[in-house]
Structures are given as C-alpha cells and as structure tokens.
Amino acid sequence: MPRIETLAARAGSRPDPTSGALSVPLQLATTFEHTPDGQLPQGWLYQRYDNPTQHETEQALAALDGAARALLFPTGMAAGATALQALPAGSHVVLCDDSYFSFRALAAQQFPRWGLTWSLADFSDPDAVRAALRPETRLLWAETPSNPLLKVCDIAALADVAHAAGAQLLVDGTFAPPVLQQPLALGADIVLHSATKYLGGHGDVMGGVLAFREDGAHAADCHGLRLLAGATASPFAAWMILRGVRTLPARMAWHCANAKQLALALHAHPRVARVHYPGLPDHPQHAVAAAQMRDFGGMLSFEVDGGETAALAVAGRLRLFTNATSLGSTESLVEHRASIEGPASTTPRGLLRLSVGLEHAQDLLDDLAQALDA
Structure with a gap:
C-alpha cells in the first residue's frame, strides 16, 4: 500500500x-x-x-x-x-x-x-x-x-x-x-x-x-x-x-511546525492564561494525541488574561493575523469564537482561536508579541 x-x-x-x-x-x-x-x-x-x-x-x-x-x-x-x-x-x-x-x-x-x-x-x-x-x-x-x-x-x-x-x-x-x-x-x-x-x-x-x-x-x-x-x-x-x-502533506507539515512554535511562545507569555494545543506536554490529552496523531495540527487557541475585553483588544492589534472565520488556508486567521457563536456560546470569553498559516513563523511570533505587549 x-x-x-x-x-x-x-x-x-x-x-x-x-x-x-x-x-x-x-x-x-x-x-x-x-x-x-x-x-x-x-x-x-x-x-x-x-x-x-x-x-x-x-x-x-x-x-x-x-x-x-x-x-x-x-x-x-x-x-x-x-x-x-x-x-x-x-x-x-x-x-x-x-x-x-x-x-x-x-x-x-x-x-x-x-x-x-x-x-x-x-x-x-x-x-x-x-x-x-x-x-x-x-x-x-x-x-x-x-x-x-x-x-x-x-x-x-x-x-x-x-x-x-x-x-x-x-x-x-x-x-x-x-x-x-x-x-x-x-x-x-x-x-x-x-x-x-x-x-x-x-x-x-x-x-x-x-x-x-x-x-x-x-x-x-x-x-x-x-x-x-x-x-x-x-x-x-x-x-x-x-x-x-495534492499538496496536503507538504502544507500540513508547515502548518504544524508553525503552530508548535506559536504554542510554545504563547505558553511562556505572561499575559496568556492558558494555551489549548495538544502538542504541549501539559495538555490534558497530550499522551492520547501523541499516540493517535502523526503531528498536532495547525490549530490552537489561547485565553488572554483579562477576559473578553483584553482578548478583543489583542485581536484588534494583530496586523498579520486577519480577523476572519474558517481555518486551514494559507493565511493566518484569528477569531474571538464567543462573539461569532453568539449569546449561547459556551466558549471562554477570553479565548482567541488561531488558524496558523504558511507565513514565516518569526513574522507570526512578532505579530503576536506586539499585540500582547502593547
């Protein structure tokens, strides 16, 4: 096969x-x-x-x-x-x-x-x-x-x-x-x-x-x-x-590599309360993910200290990440899921979801840093 x-x-x-x-x-x-x-x-x-x-x-x-x-x-x-x-x-x-x-x-x-x-x-x-x-x-x-x-x-x-x-x-x-x-x-x-x-x-x-x-x-x-x-x-x-x-394997390798770098950086940032990414060793189901996945994907979410107001401010300061719905494309996207899901949402109010694209990882890291540190 x-x-x-x-x-x-x-x-x-x-x-x-x-x-x-x-x-x-x-x-x-x-x-x-x-x-x-x-x-x-x-x-x-x-x-x-x-x-x-x-x-x-x-x-x-x-x-x-x-x-x-x-x-x-x-x-x-x-x-x-x-x-x-x-x-x-x-x-x-x-x-x-x-x-x-x-x-x-x-x-x-x-x-x-x-x-x-x-x-x-x-x-x-x-x-x-x-x-x-x-x-x-x-x-x-x-x-x-x-x-x-x-x-x-x-x-x-x-x-x-x-x-x-x-x-x-x-x-x-x-x-x-x-x-x-x-x-x-x-x-x-x-x-x-x-x-x-x-x-x-x-x-x-x-x-x-x-x-x-x-x-x-x-x-x-x-x-x-x-x-x-x-x-x-x-x-x-x-x-x-x-x-x-036809290009799925090559794209996914780059998505995964970029997402892992961003997850590690966000995990260490003092203004980030929590990072949701199965590739992090402290993820509650990391061992299960490691056993059944070849890599951990290009999606992650994180919760900003200060809740919804702080999260929306961070999303508004991002320059390279576009505020848009959907995921999995070549460009990096950010979304405040609770706003999109509406009043019945059970998503934490301070959570931002990232679809990590195919840009250079350092450019994405720099963009997140300036948005969080402002």
Missing part, C-alpha cells in the same frame, strides 16, 4: 484517455447521453446523481482515509446533516461537548423534526460517554481535536464503547486531516471532513466529505439522501478540492 504522501499526490490520478492529460479534467456537463431504454454507456446520467470529476475526487478522498467509500458534499454541514438524517427515526445521538457549535445548533433546532434525540458528553472520558448511552443510541459524534478547545478523545476506546452498544462512531477530523490522523484505522465507522478547510487548503472552495469504513447500509442511505436532496458538490468544487489534496 502506498504511503499517505504518495496517495495524496497520485490517488485517483491517471492520464485522461481522451487527451492524455495528467491533471484530472474538469467536466462541467449537467447531463450525459444514454440509450433509449435508459442504459448508461459511459456510466453517467445527470450531474446531481454523479459526475466524472466528483467520482475522481471521491476515489482520492477514500484512499486518503483508508475508506471503502467516500461521498463528497457541497459543505461540511451538508455532509454532517446527511449522516444524521440518514439515521433511523427514534435514534439517539451522543455529541461531544465541544463539538462544532453549528452541529449543536442543528441538533437543538432540527432533531425534533427528524425524530432524533441527543445528549452531550465529555468525549475525553470514555466512562462519561458510556454513561450517556441509551438503548436507542445509534451514533457517537466525536470531534478530535475539538473546536475551539482542542480537546482530544481516544478514538479506539470510543469505538469500543460505540460498538458494544450497537452504535456507530463518527469522528469529525476537520482539525486533523488524513495525513495527521486515521480514525477508520482506529475503529471509527465514519470520518467527517469540512473540505473547505485543510483538504481544499486555499480558502477558495467549499465542500464536505463522509468517508465510510464499510460500504454498508448507512453509506447507501447517505448516498441516496444526497441524490434525492440534491446535496451534490459542483464539479468545479470537486476539481478544486482534488487540487488541494
């Missing part, structure tokens, strides 16, 4: 049989020729059902995660919502307590309409997750590292908890793409990625991925729901995501 770097560079890649082009062609057609009786000589019917560019991208994404099947969606939220809507009515879902706030909002607002119930648990503690199980639990929703507190959960231990209860384990791996973490190899059943982030990698495309360890009933239900609801990624988005995947 080729190594992950080779898979990222080559998976799904073959010379185009028509032109010999080495780059996967962008096929924008919305409809394809079929025979009078509905046979598909080329394998394609209609772009919403499937299309050649999406198919090539899904093959590469499945290879990266070691998945039997991958499905591409227009956004990460569409991918996650599909995984949830495809559950049988009456299912109970346990969400990690620091899962992405939009998924918690989705559960609160839409689960009653879908016939689902949910509860929260601290996924860094398998016993707490076990205590949250119900007879009707069908899915454990993990996020590791989590957004924005960078909590880490033991994927293998949670897979055991899920499977003993007759449930599946889904891992949101957006903060740790496949070159850093392989949840399916650790026993997870589904991996969710917001491809808008590191997989696309350049802040210019949106997408979401579900990668399945087995091409079974739930995967088929998710595919059928995508087809009927029209949650298909555009061919151009698929092509852009595949282009991003």
Whole structure:
C-alpha cells in the first residue's frame, strides 16, 4: 500500500484517455447521453446523481482515509446533516461537548423534526460517554481535536464503547486531516471532513466529505439522501478540492511546525492564561494525541488574561493575523469564537482561536508579541 504522501499526490490520478492529460479534467456537463431504454454507456446520467470529476475526487478522498467509500458534499454541514438524517427515526445521538457549535445548533433546532434525540458528553472520558448511552443510541459524534478547545478523545476506546452498544462512531477530523490522523484505522465507522478547510487548503472552495469504513447500509442511505436532496458538490468544487489534496502533506507539515512554535511562545507569555494545543506536554490529552496523531495540527487557541475585553483588544492589534472565520488556508486567521457563536456560546470569553498559516513563523511570533505587549 502506498504511503499517505504518495496517495495524496497520485490517488485517483491517471492520464485522461481522451487527451492524455495528467491533471484530472474538469467536466462541467449537467447531463450525459444514454440509450433509449435508459442504459448508461459511459456510466453517467445527470450531474446531481454523479459526475466524472466528483467520482475522481471521491476515489482520492477514500484512499486518503483508508475508506471503502467516500461521498463528497457541497459543505461540511451538508455532509454532517446527511449522516444524521440518514439515521433511523427514534435514534439517539451522543455529541461531544465541544463539538462544532453549528452541529449543536442543528441538533437543538432540527432533531425534533427528524425524530432524533441527543445528549452531550465529555468525549475525553470514555466512562462519561458510556454513561450517556441509551438503548436507542445509534451514533457517537466525536470531534478530535475539538473546536475551539482542542480537546482530544481516544478514538479506539470510543469505538469500543460505540460498538458494544450497537452504535456507530463518527469522528469529525476537520482539525486533523488524513495525513495527521486515521480514525477508520482506529475503529471509527465514519470520518467527517469540512473540505473547505485543510483538504481544499486555499480558502477558495467549499465542500464536505463522509468517508465510510464499510460500504454498508448507512453509506447507501447517505448516498441516496444526497441524490434525492440534491446535496451534490459542483464539479468545479470537486476539481478544486482534488487540487488541494495534492499538496496536503507538504502544507500540513508547515502548518504544524508553525503552530508548535506559536504554542510554545504563547505558553511562556505572561499575559496568556492558558494555551489549548495538544502538542504541549501539559495538555490534558497530550499522551492520547501523541499516540493517535502523526503531528498536532495547525490549530490552537489561547485565553488572554483579562477576559473578553483584553482578548478583543489583542485581536484588534494583530496586523498579520486577519480577523476572519474558517481555518486551514494559507493565511493566518484569528477569531474571538464567543462573539461569532453568539449569546449561547459556551466558549471562554477570553479565548482567541488561531488558524496558523504558511507565513514565516518569526513574522507570526512578532505579530503576536506586539499585540500582547502593547
């Protein structure tokens, strides 16, 4: 089996049989020729059902995660919502307590309409997750590292908890793409990625991925729901995501190296009350992260002494970090998560989340220093 770097560079890649082009062609057609009786000589019917560019991208994404099947969606939220809507009515879902706030909002607002119930648990503690199980639990929703507190959960231990209860384990791996973490190899059943982030990698495309360890009933239900609801990624988005995947290992190495330097510097700064980064030895789940991740990622958050007022002042003084949402692109971003999440946010008011980009580390360090020291 080729190594992950080779898979990222080559998976799904073959010379185009028509032109010999080495780059996967962008096929924008919305409809394809079929025979009078509905046979598909080329394998394609209609772009919403499937299309050649999406198919090539899904093959590469499945290879990266070691998945039997991958499905591409227009956004990460569409991918996650599909995984949830495809559950049988009456299912109970346990969400990690620091899962992405939009998924918690989705559960609160839409689960009653879908016939689902949910509860929260601290996924860094398998016993707490076990205590949250119900007879009707069908899915454990993990996020590791989590957004924005960078909590880490033991994927293998949670897979055991899920499977003993007759449930599946889904891992949101957006903060740790496949070159850093392989949840399916650790026993997870589904991996969710917001491809808008590191997989696309350049802040210019949106997408979401579900990668399945087995091409079974739930995967088929998710595919059928995508087809009927029209949650298909555009061919151009698929092509852009595949282009991003080709440089994923190289980009992640630089993201990780920069983030580690910033985390160490912030950890030593007198105006920083706390740093959330799994690569720091004093992170509560550092040992788990070291065991299941190849590196610790390009995301970190820190809490400024003085709470919200001080944190907003620091964010306002930053010159190289841009105040913007999202993550995983080439430029460094800062965000006061509590402000973005709104009044219901449980994020500490003094917390700033950093998406560490590909700039020179010293320039980023200098920018943080001047903002903190002013």
